[in-house]
Amino acid sequence: MTTTPRRKRPALKVRVVHRADGWPLPDYSGPADCTTNSQREQDGRSACNDTPVWKVVEDHGMHLTIGFYCDADLPDEHRHLARIPA
Numbered sequence: 001m002t003t004t005p006r007r008k009r010p011a012l013k014v015r016v017v018h019r020a021d022g023w024p025l026p027d028y029s030g031p032a033d034c035t036t037n038s039q040r041e042q043d044g045r046s047a048c049n050d051t052p053v054w055k056v057v058e059d060h061g062m063h064l065t066i067g068f069y070c071d072a073d074l075p076d077e078h079r080h081l082a083r084i085p086a
């Protein structure tokens with residue numbers, strides 16, 4: 001086991017959680033959309049209508065960011081964390 005030197009920026013902790021039916025919004029006001037849609041809109045691409053089955057929670061230490069992704073849009077850097085529960 002290696003120890004990481006402190007004083008670096010805190011390691012980002014990421015959790016990737018699968019939910020076959022898609023995720024509700026954090027406040028349960030409705031189903032989540034694929035988080036890529038805001039980027040798609042900026043890029044002029046059409047919106048993603050696939051079910052966001054992946055929730056990615058990034059713990060930055062001071063705050064969390066939460067993203068929802070359909071299977072195709074799950075960022076590659078998080079795929080190794082993505083496990084479909086048996």
Ligand SMILES: [Zn+2]
Pocket residue numbers: 034035036048049050069070071072073
């Ligand atoms: Zn998508």
